[in-house]
Amino acid sequence: MIFRQFFERESSTLTYLAAARPGGQALIVDPVYECTDMYVEVLRQLRLRLALAIDTHTHADHVTALGALRDRTGCKTLMGERTQATWIDRRVRDGEHVDCDGLTLKALYTPGHTDESFSFLLTDRVLTGDVLLYRGTGRTDFQNGDARKSWDSIVNTLFRLPEETLVYAGHDYKGWTVSTIGEEKQFNPRLAGKTEVEYVALMNDLQLPRPQMMDIAVTANLAGGRRSES
Secondary structure: OEEEEEEEOOOOEEEEEEEOOOOOEEEEEOOEHHHHHHHHHHHHHOOOEEEEEEOOOOOOOOOEOHHHHHHHHOOEEEEEOOOOOOOOOEEEOOOOEEEEOOEEEEEEEOOOOOOOOEEEEEOOEEEEEOOEEOOEEOOOOOOOOOHHHHHHHHHHOHHHOOOOOEEEEOEOOOOOOOEEHHHHHHHOOOOOOOOHHHHHHHHHOOOOOOOOOHHHHHHHHHOOOOOOOO
16 A cells, blocks of 8 residues: 655644555545645656545645645545535545545544544544544634544544554644554543543633634635635
């Protein structure tokens, strides 16, 4: 399997490109608009044809490249069934399988960071978007986020995966690139040894600043990654 991880510095976003074989079809998860040229060049270098561009949720801190990649490559776009974006080509349900030229993703509905968030299980690894981060968890204070749903998604969905399952998150702010379900169960300071009540209290008291790009990004992402000129 070809598997590549990209880091966008401004929003600390991690993007993932995967394909079953050289010269085949590929999928990309959580791509950033400003990196579109790089993605297209890597696809060319690896002789891959992009078949699917996927967002785990409607991002508030960066503009998606889904629309740009569809325009440039002819790929299909995909999100979870609860997205408000009307331009998405395919919407997936919890437990649904997505096939891409020998790769199979399993869609896992994992709300909490937003009410539409999905994770995607790919063989021995899970792409968690912003729900479960490396030694952290995604904030729950906007876009219909909910700390109780975050706990349920992590503890009762993601933490039920095999402990050796690799975790690839949607953001990193400290230099992490990969973890495992077992590590996060044992060492994630927001979750390890905590009760649901303690977790909810912690998340509801974070008092984080509003994302700088939120007003631009959410509107643009609901329109396919196209910024308003007004």
